[in-house]
Amino acid sequence: MAVFDDVEPWPKKLAVYRHAVWQDSGQWAFTANEPSYVPVGEGMPLTRELKHFIDCVEKRAEPRTGGEEAIRVLEILTAGTVTHVKN
Secondary structure (H helix, E strand, C coil): EEEEEEEEHHHHCCEEEEEEEECCHHHHEEEECEEEEECCCCCCCCHHHHHHHHHHHHHHHCCCCHHHHHHHHHHCCCCCCCCCCCC
16 A cells, blocks of 8 residues: 655655455455655655646657556556445
């Protein structure tokens, strides 16, 4: 599980929890692990993203991520969305 927390100081903004979940004799079991922190550059993420976009347009450069990456992200988000249907 990855968590980006705006209220944490920069060294702790992005936490990765390496929990494990499995079934044991028909019961769910899990481990709850302490987080490890991933370094991220300081600055507002959306501001940095927009600056990168403008730089790419001005320099006619390829962005770090493109349309194919966007589609993969949407597929993952869609797969993780649970829809409740009433009978």
